[in-house]
Amino acid sequence: MTALLSVHGLQAFYGDAQALFGVDVTLSQGEVVAIIGANGAGKSTLLKCLTGLVRAPREAIQFKGEAIGGLPPGEIVRRGLAMVPEGRRLFSSLSVEENLLIGGQSGRKGPWNLQRLYTLFPILAEKRNNPGTALSGGQQQMVALGRALMSNPDVLLCDELSLGLAPIVIREIYAAMPAITREGMTVVIVEQDVTMAQRVSQRIYCLQEGRVSLQGRSDALTREQISQAYFGL
Amino acid sequence: MLETIVQGVLLGGLYTLFALGQSLMFGVMRLTNTAQGDFIILGAFAVIAGTALFGDAPLLITLAVLPVAFGFGYALQRYVLNGTLGKDPLPSLVVTFGLSIVIQNLLLELFSADPRSIETGGLNTQGLRIGESLSIGVLPVIVLVIALAATAALQWLFANTALGRSFRAVSDDREIAELMGLNAKKVYALATAIAFVLIALAGALQGMRTTVSPSDGPLLLLFAFEAVIIGGMGSFWGTLAGAMILGITQQIGFRLDPGWGIWVGHLVFLAVLVVRPQGLFPKTR
Numbered sequence: 001m002t003a004l005l006s007v008h009g010l011q012a013f014y015g016d017a018q019a020l021f022g023v024d025v026t027l028s029q030g031e032v033v034a035i036i037g038a039n040g041a042g043k044s045t046l047l048k049c050l051t052g053l054v055r056a057p058r059e060a061i062q063f064k065g066e067a068i069g070g071l072p073p074g075e076i077v078r079r080g081l082a083m084v085p086e087g088r089r090l091f092s093s094l095s096v097e098e099n100l101l102i103g104g105q106s107g108r109k110g111p112w113n114l115q116r117l118y119t120l121f122p123i124l125a126e127k128r129n130n131p132g133t134a135l136s137g138g139q140q141q142m143v144a145l146g147r148a149l150m151s152n153p154d155v156l157l158c159d160e161l162s163l164g165l166a167p168i169v170i171r172e173i174y175a176a177m178p179a180i181t182r183e184g185m186t187v188v189i190v191e192q193d194v195t196m197a198q199r200v201s202q203r204i205y206c207l208q209e210g211r212v213s214l215q216g217r218s219d220a221l222t223r224e225q226i227s228q229a230y231f232g233l
Numbered sequence: 234m235l236e237t238i239v240q241g242v243l244l245g246g247l248y249t250l251f252a253l254g255q256s257l258m259f260g261v262m263r264l265t266n267t268a269q270g271d272f273i274i275l276g277a278f279a280v281i282a283g284t285a286l287f288g289d290a291p292l293l294i295t296l297a298v299l300p301v302a303f304g305f306g307y308a309l310q311r312y313v314l315n316g317t318l319g320k321d322p323l324p325s326l327v328v329t330f331g332l333s334i335v336i337q338n339l340l341l342e343l344f345s346a347d348p349r350s351i352e353t354g355g356l357n358t359q360g361l362r363i364g365e366s367l368s369i370g371v372l373p374v375i376v377l378v379i380a381l382a383a384t385a386a387l388q389w390l391f392a393n394t395a396l397g398r399s400f401r402a403v404s405d406d407r408e409i410a411e412l413m414g415l416n417a418k419k420v421y422a423l424a425t426a427i428a429f430v431l432i433a434l435a436g437a438l439q440g441m442r443t444t445v446s447p448s449d450g451p452l453l454l455l456f457a458f459e460a461v462i463i464g465g466m467g468s469f470w471g472t473l474a475g476a477m478i479l480g481i482t483q484q485i486g487f488r489l490d491p492g493w494g495i496w497v498g499h500l501v502f503l504a505v506l507v508v509r510p511q512g513l514f515p516k517t518r
Contacts, residue, residue: 051412074414083412091405094398101395102402106414151414 003062004029004186005050005081005155010060010069012042012049019045019054021210027155030184032177034201034218036194038230041207043190044086047157051083052076064154077106082153086160086190088144090132097128099143103150110152111183117146120179138169145173155186162193174200194226208232236367237484243369245480246377247442249473250435251453252460253383254428256472259461261400261424262318264325268333269432270454275336276302276436277445278344280351291351295437299430306429310422318421333450340447348444357441376438383431384473390427391469400424459502465512474514 005027012020020042027033037043048054049069050061056069068076082103090099100114118125121142127135132143141161148156162170170193177200181187191197197204198218206214206229214221214229255269266272276298283294317324350357359371391397402410403417411417439445439453456479464475479498486497505513 053408053412072416073408073411074416077412077414085409085412089406089409091402091409093401093405098398098401102398102410102413102415105395105399147413 034197037207080154082148083157103147241481241484243373245477246380248476249380251457271336271450276433277440302433307426310425351440465515471514
């Protein structure tokens with residue numbers, strides 16, 4: 001299978017501080033891949049490099065056969081990479097529906113539209129005219145997820161969907177995953193919750209201090225392997 | 234008393250037009266344009282120069298200046314002001330302050346310090362007599378109507394159009410807006426372009442209503458600023474209300490003593506700053 005997205009020897013910096021030290025990741029069409037790791041391991045930095053929020057060398061990131069590292073975020077989303085940012089970050093002066101419409105601004109065609117999102121998350125249809133930030137945490141996460149889906153991406157990057165949410169709400173959010181991946185969308189989830197990451201993904205990459213410390217099939221990795229890669233013990 | 238309030242509201246209409254562009258630019262990109270007043274005067278002189286060059290048709294020339302102002306605002310934001318935006322508000326303040334000095338001196342060089350006005354064929358002296366004791370000018374009423382229409386149009390644009398949604402999105406969170414495919418620099422340029430249409434309109438009407446001279450800008454900036462602060466940054470109806478409050482208090486001041494008008498306006502502005510520093514209606518939606 002040819003890679004849809006491949007990251008090769010990616011190094012990333014915040015000013016003088018180096019956050020990634022030569023990361024290699026590949027994604028194939030239709031996979032769900034989890035990226036796990038402790039705080040500060042570089043998970044979010046990796047996603048930010050993929051979406052253009054953090055500078056990356058042009059050739060380090062290949063997407064559908066083209067080098068996209070360091071392109072502006074708007075250009076990358078038009079090529080089919082969308083992100084659900086950490087902490088949801090809804091537009092506070094926009095209603096639920098307006099938040100979703102902004103997500104559709106990139107103009108890509110595909111199965112996702114307001115109608116379909118409202119079918120997936122009926123509560124959003126009910127609250128479509130409320131300010132996005134007046135919703136509960138879980139509902140806000142649905143809006144953030146929907147906003148990214150509205151751009152009909154080929155690859156959906158989810159940064160800490162479970163952050164600050166109750167377990168029951170997290171399960172509710174992840175229950176939507178099959179509906180998202182059914183048509184072959186490739187999904188990357190960054191998770192602190194290792195059990196959840198293992199359950200919903202087919203492959204796992206574990207990052208530790210800016211390097212890939214472990215990778216493999218989610219169902220083949222053992223607890224011990226993961227905790228060793230996670231903490232470096 | 235009624236007359237004072239009516240005159241204050243009419244004056245408030247003019248101040249609304251002075252302030253809307255400021256309110257728009259601050260609301261979308263937190264940019265305080267300290268050359269606002271000078272750009273208004275520049276707009277007035279553009280119309281004056283137009284009538285000198287192309288003949289005596291002030292309304293047509295004003296209409297022709299508006300799209301030029303749109304393009305000018307777009308280019309100014311795209312190629313100059315975008316470079317000054319960031320976490321630190323100082324660069325944009327310094328650059329617009331510099332522009333203010335450049336404009337004043339350029340106008341002084343081109344037009345001398347003589348006060349001029351836009352000839353409207355007597356429109357500025359026509360009055361409407363209402364009842365026994367009240368008489369109001371036709372031009373100030375036109376200005377008020379334009380101010381109300383401009384405020385309503387801006388509010389509608391922000392609340393109901395894709396462009397307005399983009400304005401609010403980049404204002405809320407620029408990084409995420411760009412992640413969604415918006416180009417913040419273009420969105421900012423469009424906001425400034427619209428602000429400059431309002432600025433040119435305000436300048437043309439100021440030039441028709443009274444005289445303008447190259448050094449008038451800073452005082453107009455002060456009125457615009459006071460209106461925006463009283464109303465609350467970034468809310469257009471708030472800006473209109475702030476401008477009305479400023480206009481009415483200035484008229485009351487003028488009534489008390491002809492030398493007090495502007496001073497009483499400043500006092501009310503300071504009082505609002507002390508009591509409600511966030512302004513009376515600080516809502517952006």
